[in-house]
Amino acid sequence: MKAWAITTTNIKRLVRDPSTIFFVFVFPMLLILVLGASFGGGFTPKVGVHVAGDGVYAQGFADQIDANEEFESIDYSDSGALLEDVERGIVQMGVIIPANYDDTLASGGTATVEYVGRLDQSSVQYRASIEAVATDQSAVFGAARIVEGEGLADFDSAVTAAQLVASGPGGSEVVVSTTGEALFGDIGQFDLGAPSNLILFVFLTSLAGSAALIQTRRLGVSRRMVSTPTSIGQILLGETGGRFAVAMIQGLFIMVGSAVAFDVKWGNLLGAGVLLVLIALIGAGAGMLMGALFDNDEQAGSMGVFIGLGLAALGGAMFPLEVFPDTMVKVAHITPHAWAIDGFAELIRHGGTLASIATEVLVLMGFAVVLLVLGTWRLRAKLTH
Amino acid sequence: MNVLECEGLAKAFDELVAVDDVGFHIAAGETYGLLGPNGAGKTTTISMISGILESDAGKVTVAGKEITTRTTDGNAEIGYVPQDIAIYPDLTARENLRFFGKLYGIPKASLGPRVDEVLEVIGLSDRGDDRTEEYSGGMKRRLNIGIGLLHEPSLLILDEPTVGVDPQSRNSILESVELLGQSGTAVLYTTHYMEEAERLCDRVAIIDGGKIRAEGTRRELVELVGQRDTINLGVIGSAYRLVEALESMPEIHKITAADASVEILVDGASSVLPRILEVAQQSEVGVSGVEVVEPNLESVFLHLTGKALRD
Numbered sequence: 001m002k003a004w005a006i007t008t009t010n011i012k013r014l015v016r017d018p019s020t021i022f023f024v025f026v027f028p029m030l031l032i033l034v035l036g037a038s039f040g041g042g043f044t045p046k047v048g049v050h051v052a053g054d055g056v057y058a059q060g061f062a063d064q065i066d067a068n069e070e071f072e073s074i075d076y077s078d079s080g081a082l083l084e085d086v087e088r089g090i091v092q093m094g095v096i097i098p099a100n101y102d103d104t105l106a107s108g109g110t111a112t113v114e115y116v117g118r119l120d121q122s123s124v125q126y127r128a129s130i131e132a133v134a135t136d137q138s139a140v141f142g143a144a145r146i147v148e149g150e151g152l153a154d155f156d157s158a159v160t161a162a163q164l165v166a167s168g169p170g171g172s173e174v175v176v177s178t179t180g181e182a183l184f185g186d187i188g189q190f191d192l193g194a195p196s197n198l199i200l201f202v203f204l205t206s207l208a209g210s211a212a213l214i215q216t217r218r219l220g221v222s223r224r225m226v227s228t229p230t231s232i233g234q235i236l237l238g239e240t241g242g243r244f245a246v247a248m249i250q251g252l253f254i255m256v257g258s259a260v261a262f263d264v265k266w267g268n269l270l271g272a273g274v275l276l277v278l279i280a281l282i283g284a285g286a287g288m289l290m291g292a293l294f295d296n297d298e299q300a301g302s303m304g305v306f307i308g309l310g311l312a313a314l315g316g317a318m319f320p321l322e323v324f325p326d327t328m329v330k331v332a333h334i335t336p337h338a339w340a341i342d343g344f345a346e347l348i349r350h351g352g353t354l355a356s357i358a359t360e361v362l363v364l365m366g367f368a369v370v371l372l373v374l375g376t377w378r379l380r381a382k383l384t385h
Numbered sequence: 386m387n388v389l390e391c392e393g394l395a396k397a398f399d400e401l402v403a404v405d406d407v408g409f410h411i412a413a414g415e416t417y418g419l420l421g422p423n424g425a426g427k428t429t430t431i432s433m434i435s436g437i438l439e440s441d442a443g444k445v446t447v448a449g450k451e452i453t454t455r456t457t458d459g460n461a462e463i464g465y466v467p468q469d470i471a472i473y474p475d476l477t478a479r480e481n482l483r484f485f486g487k488l489y490g491i492p493k494a495s496l497g498p499r500v501d502e503v504l505e506v507i508g509l510s511d512r513g514d515d516r517t518e519e520y521s522g523g524m525k526r527r528l529n530i531g532i533g534l535l536h537e538p539s540l541l542i543l544d545e546p547t548v549g550v551d552p553q554s555r556n557s558i559l560e561s562v563e564l565l566g567q568s569g570t571a572v573l574y575t576t577h578y579m580e581e582a583e584r585l586c587d588r589v590a591i592i593d594g595g596k597i598r599a600e601g602t603r604r605e606l607v608e609l610v611g612q613r614d615t616i617n618l619g620v621i622g623s624a625y626r627l628v629e630a631l632e633s634m635p636e637i638h639k640i641t642a643a644d645a646s647v648e649i650l651v652d653g654a655s656s657v658l659p660r661i662l663e664v665a666q667q668s669e670v671g672v673s674g675v676e677v678v679e680p681n682l683e684s685v686f687l688h689l690t691g692k693a694l695r696d
């Protein structure tokens with residue numbers, strides 16, 4: 001089919017251009033990586049631990065933090081360096097175990113462990129985990145002190161015995177589960193950034209890609225196509241197919257690439273696939289429309305980036321819709337971005353299926369139809385007048 | 386049989402009438418020239434004939450099939466070579482040819498060999514796999530033409546194919562067009578180079594301001610405007626004696642003498658020249674040189690439109 005020849009030529013031209021390769025494939029993945037690493041919720045926080053003395057119990061406290069999978073623990077020999085690193089965010093928190101820790105415990109006093117965190121929300125969360133360690137230790141030392149008080153053993157052997165009991169079975173344990181919706185969900189660090197990036201970049205590429213279409217027109221290649229025994233319908237189909245294919249290739253690359261490289265869960269595959277196809281169709285339609293409305297490819301390229309970023313910011317593809325005020329959330333939904341993000345959020349966070357994103361799918365279909373019709377209509381006029 | 390027939394073609398861009406009631410026909414093997422200055426309406430006419438521009442009025446048939454922007458049947462008979470180079474710069478010549486070959490509907494099996502053939506004809510065989518953005522202007526022009534030849538059309542339309550081309554490439558382009566004409570292809574050739582029209586075209590239409598001002602063979606056009614041949618003689622002896630002796634000849638329309646030369650305006654220089662030389666001998670006037678200037682399309686154009694072909 002002749003439309004197919006036009007579509008494949010579009011793809012061939014795309015993959016031949018090193019700068020598009022970078023912007024279409026490398027850049028989005030880099031951004032997902034960078035954004036995920038700096039803002040993602042589930043990465044392993046680092047705790048710096050400074051043990052001031054050389055007591056066995058102090059070291060035991062440090063070892064228990066080290067054993068906690070939630071954290072990566074780093075030993076600091078200097079408390080000043082630790083404080084500085086907390087302040088600079090190199091470690092998320094610091095724990096300082098004082099020199100008199102063992103002695104205080106042995107003499108029956110209350111030993112203080114210093115916790116240093118920054119004034120943000122996650123710091124509170126981490127503190128709870130450190131406090132749990134302290135509580136564990138207190139239980140052991142409390143039990144040991146009772147044994148010692150009864151004159152059954154000296155403090156040190158009582159501690160050893162109590163530790164054995166604590167690590168064995170029995171006792172009570174609090175199992176934590178949550179209800180309701182957390183602001184940033186209990187999901188992988190890249191899971192939310194990836195769909196936003198997918199939408200942002202597929203649109204950006206589609207809009208900026210209208211430059212290729214304008215170039216084809218300006219070179220007279222489009223008119224030349226019209227002069228061949230190829231119907232205008234086929235030419236429009238081929239060009240739309242080209243835009244669509246480019247958007248699909250990029251979207252699939254981001255989906256599969258982020259799943260493989262960053263373990264992003266896209267939720268229900270059918271649902272995610274339908275959303276991707278619709279995003280690509282809308283991108284293709286928008287690209288066709290831009291390609292018909294503009295006559296200057298450089299202008300269209302930069303306008304494409306401008307509009308693409310603007311729509312992404314407005315539609316919640318740059319900052320999560322949750323932080324938007326209510327009216328802005330409504331405004332955001334004039335963009336296809338917001339609807340697509342809603343769809344992905346439903347799939348990823350709530351285990352939604354195609355049925356549960358029916359509204360989003362229908363709205364996106366509407367966007368696709370309107371843009372494709374407008375785009376092909378304007379382009380048809382441009383080709384023969 | 387006429388390969389191309391068009392009549393009553395008209396096109397206006399808003400207020401500006403670009404083409405006004407243009408019609409002509411081209412037979413198989415005939416090369417037809419549209420000669421006119423910038424903005425005469427050549428490209429607009431050709432665009433309507435190729436089915437890439439909607440006309441306001443008129444009708445085009447190629448090989449008996451009607452052509453509009455909505456038809457595709459007849460387009461297979463046309464090889465359209467646009468004035469501006471219309472190729473993908475980031476594809477190779479071979480890829481460009483294959484792409485348009487597919488659009489022309491060349492069967493898959495014969496596409497490869499045909500592309501090789503065309504590369505050979507346009508002299509790009511050894512550069513066929515280089516991207517066209519690395520080509521010289523002349524090479525791009527040749528590829529531009531090659532694309533129009535791919536499907537061996539009955540009508541080849543060339544819109545100023547030699548603009549911006551070095552003399553060597555230009556000559557090879559003109560030779561190819563002559564060969565195509567001889568092989569039976571009807572060629573529609575637009576140019577504002579009078580020499581190209583004279584060399585290539587069996588018939589020429591003079592177009593200006595969107596209208597065809599005159600049409601015919603070169604001879605017909607020249608006669609139409611009553612242009613005559615000029616004979617310039619270099620003389621030894623008295624030019625005035627020669628003028629006196631020649632004045633009585635009826636074929637001579639005008640004769641003017643200078644110191645050592647005589648300019649004579651005649652109908653049909655070839656038949657009159659021997660008699661003039663005879664008279665010169667009888668009058669004992671020596672002839673040191675003879676130059677015959679036939680009127681050209683340039684002068685026809687000037688006569689018809691009151692302006693020069695190139696401004």
Ligand SMILES: Nc1ncnc2c1ncn2[C@@H]1O[C@H](COP(=O)(O)OP(=O)(O)OP(=O)(O)O)[C@@H](O)[C@H]1O
Binds near residue numbers: 402422424425428429
């Ligand atoms: N798309 C267009 N929109 C508006 N005016 C146009 C358009 N195309 C051509 N014209 C005008 O129509 C007239 C004829 O243009 P055309 O291109 O047919 O001339 P031409 O004979 O091919 O000239 P040239 O030798 O410069 O190529 C010109 O005055 C031109 O400005």
Ligand SMILES: [Mg+2]
Binds near residue numbers: 427428429468544
């Ligand atoms: Mg022109």
